[in-house]
Amino acid sequence: MRTLFISWAFLRVLLTLTVVCLLLAGMTQYVIMLNRDVSEATSRGEVEGVVRRGPLVNKVALTINVDWGQELIPALLDSLSRHQAKATFFFTGRFADKFPEYVRKVHEAGHEVGNHGYSHPHPAQIGDAANRQEIRRTHAALEKLTGYAPRWFAPPYGEHDQRLVKIAKEEGYRLILWTVDSADWLKPSPQDWLKRVTAGIGPGALVLMHPTPSTAQALPSLLEYIKEKGWTAVTMTELMAPAQ
Structure with missing residues (x-):
């Protein structure tokens, strides 16, 4: 025995x-x-110096670029709250000026606020001074509304080059893109949205979204998927903390 x-x-x-x-x-x-x-x-x-993925940790960053779609922000906040998840909302300055209450709601819910430029121009089509002003105007608007100085810059259309990275850095920002693009602006079905995102997501991933009906409908399922994988949806700052 x-x-x-x-x-x-x-x-x-x-x-x-x-x-x-x-x-x-x-x-x-x-x-x-x-x-x-x-x-x-x-x-x-x-281009060097652009953040496309975070460290290899069991966390992912949900990034939501906002220049429109204010009517869907409450639904996004509700889904995030019910799943105890956090995200980073990148607002344009003109949106913040027009809908300050939504910026405040996002901030008060414990999510991070990021800079998406002021008027959503094509960065490649404007000069250095204009790009710098886009960042500065939005920074001022967001800091006034939240009392928080944003540190992450998501360029409109994802357009960037070394000069824009340099300008962002000089203004106190790191420029980010994404690991997975939900392509929600193409109006996919929630099922196709989820399939696309889950095919590319992983530890340290940055997931790009917008306040669209597809995202609002599919987000709860994505958050369940993230939880099942043993990951946590966090802000950009929390995801990147080990790499600071």
Whole structure:
């Protein structure tokens, strides 16, 4: 009987070691894929200093760019609240000036507020001074409404180059893009929206969204998916904290 007991104990240890090895192998493969993505990005000449993904932690950042869609913000806030999730809302300055109550609601709900430029121009089509003014005007509007100085800048249309990264940095910002684009502006069905996002999301991912009907309908399912994976939806600042 003693020999049988030792055998079962040995098998349990062996099984535990096997599981650990598989987990390590999976993480190694994930890191290799990330490094490959970075190498491919470099070969495409993508701009340095742009945040596209956070550290490899069990957290994701939901980023919501807002220049319209104020009628859907309450639904987004309700879904986030019910799932105890946080997000970063990137407001344009003109939206903040026109709908200050929504900016305040987002801030008071504990979400982060970010800068999306003032009038949503194409950054590549305006000069340095104009781009700087877009950031500054929005910064002033958001800080006045929330008492908080934003630190993340999401350029309109995702347009960026090294000069815009430099301008943003000089204004106290880091420029962010996304890991996964929900493409909600194409008006996908909630099912297609969810399929697209879950196919690309992972630890440290940045998910780009807007206040659209597709996002409002699919967000609860995404938040359930995130919870099932053992991840947490957090603000940009919380996601990037280990890398600061």
